[in-house]
Amino acid sequence: MGGTIAMAPSASGGIVPSLAADDLVASVPGLATLDAKITATTLRSLPSPSLGFADLVELSDRVRAEIAGGADGVVITHGTDTIEETAFFLDLTVPEDAPVVVTGAMRHPEAPGADGPANLYAAISVALAPAARGLGCLVVMSDEVHGARFVRKSHTSSTGAFVSPGFGPLGLVVEGDPRIRGAARVGLTLPADPRVVERRVGMVTMALGDDGTLLRLAGMDPPAFDGLVIAGLGAGHVPAAIVPLVAELAARVPVVLSTRTGSGSVLRQTYGYPGSERDLLERGLIHSGFLDPAKARVLLQLLLASNAEKPEIIAAFDQYR
DSSP, rough: OBBBGGGEEEESSSSEEEHHHHHHHTTOOTTGGGGGOOOOOOOOBBOOOGGOOOHHHHHHHHHHHHHHOOOOOOEOOOOSSSHHHHHHHHHOOOOSSOEEEEESSOOOTSTTTTTTTHHHHHHHHHHOGGGGGGSOEEEEEEEEEEETTTTTOOSSEEEEEEEOTTTTTSSETTTEEEOOOOOOOOSSSOOOOOOGOOOOOOEEEEOOOOOHHHHHHHTOOOOOOOEHHHHHHTTBBOGGGGGHHHHHHHHTTTTEEEEEESOOOOSSSOSSTTSSSHHHHHHHEETTTTOOOHHHHHHHHHHHHTTTTHHHHHHHHTTTT
16 A cells, blocks of 8 residues: 555655565565465555555455455555554455555565565564454554554654553564464444545544634534544543533533544543543443544444444444443
8 A cells, every 4th residue: 555665765855655466576575485375466656645445445446356356365555654543444344354454564675674575574474373353454564563542652763662551462473473362353344435535524632722613613513524533631531611512512422432642542420521432422422432532433424334323332332342
């Protein structure tokens, strides 16, 4: 799909997409020892901030077609900026047991210590591993195997940027050998419906002294969004002054409550003051569970594309408690 792993320096400065899938496979030493037939296809060659839901629908369709055609596993190379959202989209829309593995690089191929070839080798190894079957989409970086629903990019440039807060990796790649101890995927599958590009789901992050201006813009009549994710403070909180506005929005469109903290689940019943998680859930907000705001947005977008009603949306998010 593109990303740093497929970039090279340009004459005008900076790195830009340059390499095709065949080039990436050719750059990895030792693939012949894996005793696997590898076919390479370039679907996109874009920086990952430029990918959209239409690209993910096509990617999901292609992955399912490859598996239907007999592939034992599928590896996708991808930019790391949005890799966690793409991985979670595939986790939701590709129900087959065959491993689907997403990988990338933090350093471009001509940088000292380029990590792309090692990540791609590890990803292919995991895609071939029987223990990776049935785990849903996986992200493999720096010899760690992460579940799509847990993984987050936690650093702008470190090769160890990817973590699964609160849970840790599902496995490791040791001397090229995947050692996987992961739990089975959540049993939720949604169609990669092309209508997903027509749905608009906003994401608003709360901050100290937030007066609700962004939420007011989101709640214009008609609403600017079909659904909304609020990245709350702490365990899922908002300033008391904007609670009526949040409640009004939740009465008009699905509003999912997540947390901006980067780790942990939104709480349900610990705090009881105005703007607390308990107060907001009683006012109709939807609990995101352990899903971070970006993943909550992906799930809500797919649910809305499937014309899910609020009880169905609540039930879907409850699977990530």
